[in-house]
Amino acid sequence: MSTISDFLNKNARQSVQDAIAKAKDNDSYHALLSLTEERALERADAVDRGEITGKLAGVPFVVKDNFLAYGAPTTAASTMLETFNAPLQATAVERLEAEGAICIGKANLDAFAHGGSTENSAFGPTKNAVDPTRVAGGSSGGSAVVTALDIVPFALGSDTGGSIRQPASFNGVVGVKPTYGTVSRYGVVAMASSTDTIGTFATTVTDAELVMSIMAGQDPKDMTTLPDFFTATTDALVGLKIGLVKECMTDDVDVEVRARTNEYVEKLKSAGHKVEEVSLSMLPHSLAMYYVIVPAELSSNLARYDGIRYGHRAQGVQTLAELYGKSRDEGFVTENKRRIMIGSYVLSSGFFDAYYLQAQKARTLLINEFNTLFSHYDVLISPVAPTPAFLLGENTSDPIKMYLADMMTVPASLAGIPALSVPAGTNGAGLPIGVQLMGARRSDATLFALARSMEAK
Numbered sequence: 001m002s003t004i005s006d007f008l009n010k011n012a013r014q015s016v017q018d019a020i021a022k023a024k025d026n027d028s029y030h031a032l033l034s035l036t037e038e039r040a041l042e043r044a045d046a047v048d049r050g051e052i053t054g055k056l057a058g059v060p061f062v063v064k065d066n067f068l069a070y071g072a073p074t075t076a077a078s079t080m081l082e083t084f085n086a087p088l089q090a091t092a093v094e095r096l097e098a099e100g101a102i103c104i105g106k107a108n109l110d111a112f113a114h115g116g117s118t119e120n121s122a123f124g125p126t127k128n129a130v131d132p133t134r135v136a137g138g139s140s141g142g143s144a145v146v147t148a149l150d151i152v153p154f155a156l157g158s159d160t161g162g163s164i165r166q167p168a169s170f171n172g173v174v175g176v177k178p179t180y181g182t183v184s185r186y187g188v189v190a191m192a193s194s195t196d197t198i199g200t201f202a203t204t205v206t207d208a209e210l211v212m213s214i215m216a217g218q219d220p221k222d223m224t225t226l227p228d229f230f231t232a233t234t235d236a237l238v239g240l241k242i243g244l245v246k247e248c249m250t251d252d253v254d255v256e257v258r259a260r261t262n263e264y265v266e267k268l269k270s271a272g273h274k275v276e277e278v279s280l281s282m283l284p285h286s287l288a289m290y291y292v293i294v295p296a297e298l299s300s301n302l303a304r305y306d307g308i309r310y311g312h313r314a315q316g317v318q319t320l321a322e323l324y325g326k327s328r329d330e331g332f333v334t335e336n337k338r339r340i341m342i343g344s345y346v347l348s349s350g351f352f353d354a355y356y357l358q359a360q361k362a363r364t365l366l367i368n369e370f371n372t373l374f375s376h377y378d379v380l381i382s383p384v385a386p387t388p389a390f391l392l393g394e395n396t397s398d399p400i401k402m403y404l405a406d407m408m409t410v411p412a413s414l415a416g417i418p419a420l421s422v423p424a425g426t427n428g429a430g431l432p433i434g435v436q437l438m439g440a441r442r443s444d445a446t447l448f449a450l451a452r453s454m455e456a457k
């Protein structure tokens with residue numbers, strides 16, 4: 001698969017044309033919702049004329065279609081925003097463009113990023129890059145698939161509860177969910193404000209780190225961004241203490257997923273690191289916390305789609321209440337509505353204390369447990385998901401089964417800690433399997449250094 005350096009000092013128009021041609025050839029995967037061809041070629045010509053320079057000059061990339069970007073509508077894979085043309089660009093996109101990168105298209109996702117398979121897109125699912133009868137994972141499924149199909153060397157995603165890590169694992173590429181606050185969320189359609197993070201897919205750890213280092217940094221437009229802390233580590237990593245999370249290695253977890261994780265652990269040991277089994281006892285409770293807190297936050301965030309200010313507006317209604325109701329009914333998919341209802345319920349008077357407040361208290365216990373573990377261990381390791389990519393349609397009628405696929409990724413989201421998803425081989429049928437490396441807040445550079453050192457092994 002190609003890497004970023006393959007595109008540097010090349011004719012940018014040619015690179016963009018090649019990427020767009022490849023995207024069109026792979027149309028059957030339905031990984032992209034739109035191409036930004038005209039704008040991409042204009043920018044490529046400016047790179048070729050030397051007017052645009054930078055660390056990513058002429059490198060094509062794709063963004064998940066919940067990032068505001070010029071050149072095509074920003075739909076969040078929803079009818080609500082189907083014709084919404086962004087008046088501004090996300091800070092993450094602006095920063096990459098400032099270094100000469102060229103966005104060629106917008107990737108499919110679960111509508112408003114609600115999901116773990118990209119089957120909740122209002123425009124149809126994305127197919128897995130390795131086995132098109134299976135899901136791409138999600139919600140950033142399209143971004144994972146365009147990277148895995150080698151259409152572009154990197155693609156942006158958002159990760160609120162696993163939406164970068166899990167599709168990375170399902171398609172055999174690297175996926176990064178940074179420390180909460182590393183990259184500005186400005187200009188990205190909000191899901192759950194306290195766990196939304198911006199990250200990337202790439203074919204190598206080095207490329208992923210380069211992209212993150214460019215996007216990272218404080219942004220006056222997002223008050224939760226951290227003061228710059230992201231600097232690549234050059235220190236050699238010797239003798240790290242690593243904890244293998246035993247709650248992620250139970251008999252319920254696919255045997256080949258456990259086998260690949262154990263092999264990765266053996267490689268870590270051969271590289272001189274110490275790996276011990278540890279317990280994250282709050283992990284089995286994390287899904288329950290997540291599916292209270294996240295719907296609560298997203299129901300508030302989605303209140304802005306009222307059919308009045310922007311987005312889809314229903315026709316043929318008589319009253320204002322009908323306008324709100326019908327616009328939202330037509331603009332959201334079933335999963336959006338399910339979550340809005342759960343969120344409104346857990347925030348309502350009488351239930352707030354019983355659900356939302358309890359979930360927040362449990363979240364503090366989870367954070368405390370992570371902190372204790374990170375006072376003894378440099379890194380924690382687990383699989384990314386309990387299974388490899390499942391079949392299209394396999395879990396769509398059972399939301400609880402679908403939510404269970406998130407059990408290993410949501411803890412890092414609730415705690416705001418960084419987590420990488422790195423390829424760890426395949427199962428007997430050739431389906432990719434990933435492992436997850438987690439670290440304390442702001443230890444992103446250590447995770448990159450460790451993952452990179454293991455990549456060649």
Ligand code: GLN
Pocket residue numbers: 113114115116138139158159160161162163164191294406
């Ligand atoms: N699959 C998880 C969910 O459905 C994660 C979504 C995300 O990270 N955007 O909430």
